Amino acid sequence: MTAPANMRVYSGQHKAISVAGWADNQGYVVRFVHQPTKHAVEFPALISDFTDTHSPSFGQEHGANMHDPVITLMKTTRTISFTLTVLNASLEEARYNRQCVNLLLQMLYPSVDDAGNFIGKPFINIHMMNLLEGAISGEGVTCVIEGLDYGIKFDDGILNANEGVVALNRSGKEIYPQSLEISISAKAIIGSNDDANQISPLPTNYPSYGG
Amino acid sequence: MANDDELVSEGTEQPSWTALVTVHQERFYAEDGQIVVEGQTYEPVVNVSLGIIGEALYPPLQIVELPSENTGVIQDSPLINLDFFMIPDAFNETFKSRWSAEDLSHGRINPIYNYGGTERQITLSFTLAAFTVAESRSNLRHCQNLARTVYGRYRRLPRGLEDAVGSIAATRFSTIFGGHRNFKVDFGGLIRDETVFINKFAFAADMDAGVFDYSAGDDTDVTHGARGVILPRAVKIEIGFTVIHESLLGFGGQKRVGEPLRWAENRKRDWPHGTGKIDVQEYMKPTTDTIAPLPTIVTQRYTAEEASPDFLSGEQIQSQRAQAVRRRVVSEAATIANAAATAIAASRTPAEIEAALTSIGGRAIEANTTNIGTVIEQALANVEENPPD
Numbered sequence: 196m197t198a199p200a201n202m203r204v205y206s207g208q209h210k211a212i213s214v215a216g217w218a219d220n221q222g223y224v225v226r227f228v229h230q231p232t233k234h235a236v237e238f239p240a241l242i243s244d245f246t247d248t249h250s251p252s253f254g255q256e257h258g259a260n261m262h263d264p265v266i267t268l269m270k271t272t273r274t275i276s277f278t279l280t281v282l283n284a285s286l287e288e289a290r291y292n293r294q295c296v297n298l299l300l301q302m303l304y305p306s307v308d309d310a311g312n313f314i315g316k317p318f319i320n321i322h323m324m325n326l327l328e329g330a331i332s333g334e335g336v337t338c339v340i341e342g343l344d345y346g347i348k349f350d351d352g353i354l355n356a357n358e359g360v361v362a363l364n365r366s367g368k369e370i371y372p373q374s375l376e377i378s379i380s381a382k383a384i385i386g387s388n389d390d391a392n393q394i395s396p397l398p399t400n401y402p403s404y405g406g
Numbered sequence: 407m408a409n410d411d412e413l414v415s416e417g418t419e420q421p422s423w424t425a426l427v428t429v430h431q432e433r434f435y436a437e438d439g440q441i442v443v444e445g446q447t448y449e450p451v452v453n454v455s456l457g458i459i460g461e462a463l464y465p466p467l468q469i470v471e472l473p474s475e476n477t478g479v480i481q482d483s484p485l486i487n488l489d490f491f492m493i494p495d496a497f498n499e500t501f502k503s504r505w506s507a508e509d510l511s512h513g514r515i516n517p518i519y520n521y522g523g524t525e526r527q528i529t530l531s532f533t534l535a536a537f538t539v540a541e542s543r544s545n546l547r548h549c550q551n552l553a554r555t556v557y558g559r560y561r562r563l564p565r566g567l568e569d570a571v572g573s574i575a576a577t578r579f580s581t582i583f584g585g586h587r588n589f590k591v592d593f594g595g596l597i598r599d600e601t602v603f604i605n606k607f608a609f610a611a612d613m614d615a616g617v618f619d620y621s622a623g624d625d626t627d628v629t630h631g632a633r634g635v636i637l638p639r640a641v642k643i644e645i646g647f648t649v650i651h652e653s654l655l656g657f658g659g660q661k662r663v664g665e666p667l668r669w670a671e672n673r674k675r676d677w678p679h680g681t682g683k684i685d686v687q688e689y690m691k692p693t694t695d696t697i698a699p700l701p702t703i704v705t706q707r708y709t710a711e712e713a714s715p716d717f718l719s720g721e722q723i724q725s726q727r728a729q730a731v732r733r734r735v736v737s738e739a740a741t742i743a744n745a746a747a748t749a750i751a752a753s754r755t756p757a758e759i760e761a762a763l764t765s766i767g768g769r770a771i772e773a774n775t776t777n778i779g780t781v782i783e784q785a786l787a788n789v790e791e792n793p794p795d
Contacts (some may be wrong), residue, residue: 197665202686213704220447234667269512291684293595293681294686297676297677300501303503307654307656307670311660316520345499370464
């Protein structure tokens with residue numbers, strides 16, 4: 196049986212001219228782990244529009260001769276959204292990054308049994324430096340990804356490596372943008388506290404931004 | 407690099423570009439405004455800008471309509487079949503997962519999430535540019551064909567009209583709605599021979615890019631002779647596809663028995679986008695295609711007796727059923743004959759009646775038919791003509 200894939204940030208021969216080199220140097224990496232299979236993929240963390248919203252919802256009751264309602268906290272949900280930009284500095288990197296993006300897209304699908312039934316829900320653990328970190332250092336926040344948008348703006352340029360794009364079209368109909376954007380919106384699943392001495396079921400350091 | 411003004415010439419000005427490209431296995435080159443194909447002047451000039459810009463940089467967009475799966479119907483129009491180069495502006499692909507959350511008691515940290523599936527939609531925006539009048543007309547033809555893709559299919563269903571004796575006297579055609587059209591779409595490594603239905607088509611004439619003007623006389627490369635017709639130099643198209651996947655998506659599955667971490671498709675290719683010359687990752691590599699047996703589907707229900715341990719084969723059941731039918735026919739024939747014979751019984755002896763019923767029963771078994779009335783009438787007529795002793 197095959198082992199889970201672990202696709203790290205590009206480290207091929209063009210790493211020096213790639214954003215991958217800078218990301219590796221700085222430790223700016225975003226990592227996705229598919230929970231049912233433990234397949235993992237990493238990208239240089241070119242992140243924009245990052246938002247992490249914690250939304251409490253309350254039940255309200257209004258009584259007679261009362262100005263203010265009686266508030267009951269129902270639940271608190273956490274939604275995360277961000278845009279990840281993937282840059283390709285060479286044809287080799289473009290092909291590798293496409294495989295990485297393919298794996299990320301595949302993570303939106305479940306694991307299935309021999310009869311075709313969905314058995315493993317596609318929960319995805321996202322780790323983004325100190326901005327998205329779980330209770331254990333180095334682990335991310337497990338999320339339910341409801342929507343993922345994959346976008347290419349051709350005006351930003353397409354890849355024309357030494358082989359030339361015309362040659363690519365003849366051989367394999369490959370087409371690689373110099374940059375592409377992946378927008379993700381997700382709901383976080385809050386990890387539970389396994390420490391029996393703690394009263395709160397929330398992890399002690401939850402939520403954490405590394406402060 | 408050439409600027410925009412050089413790429414799109416104004417008015418009757420001759421374009422200043424020079425290029426050498428290959429379009430549909432024919433060699434085109436443009437020099438000083440004249441397009442030459444294999445040493446001969448080529449008119450009308452179509453696919454020049456797309457040949458130079460589109461094909462040189464991007465793969466073609468291919469959209470092929472799939473024929474209706476319904477048989478015995480007549481299509482209302484030819485199938486749509488498009489294969490052309492364009493200049494893509496944007497490619498967006500949306501993966502939308504269906505999750506439902508069940509909220510439980512207060513204070514519970516997380517709801518229970520149930521997963522329902524993941525849908526995939528693609529939106530492609532592109533420009534169809536025209537260097538010449540003929541190319542502009544060609545672009546508009548592409549657009550009208552593309553616009554047809556979002557309209558439903560209508561079919562003519564032949565229906566036979568019966569005359570008084572039940573034979574087909576005439577055929578009348580009914581027009582019925584045949585639903586949406588399905589297509590196969592291919593666009594390089596981004597859309598690879600996917601089955602889709604088209605959920606959006608938007609057309610915009612880019613007036614800022616200019617139009618080809620009217621000039622009395624025949625069409626030239628830069629003027630047209632149809633007064634009141636507008637031929638834009640560029641049109642912008644946005645088209646949306648909803649992908650219908652033909653194989654199971656996920657990890658594991660029927661084609662990956664014992665390999666739950668491998669991608670279910672089990673083909674030596676990446677998914678969803680192609681990666682050309684490099685090898686696929688280990689988890690994508692094909693394995694022996696050991697397809698798990700499909701679950702048994704019960705298509706026929708049996709009676710409790712048939713489902714008993716003394717279960718009979720299909721042939722035996724058929725035989726038993728045939729015998730049961732025969733018994734029922736004889737019984738019904740006798741009943742009906744008895745009732746019918748009552749009218750003539752007064753003038754018949756008991757022996758005559760018995761003979762009639764015997765004859766009816768025998769004929770009913772021979773005929774093995776439900777048309778018992780005819781058999782009875784014939785049998786009684788025989789009794790009347792040849793009364794038994």
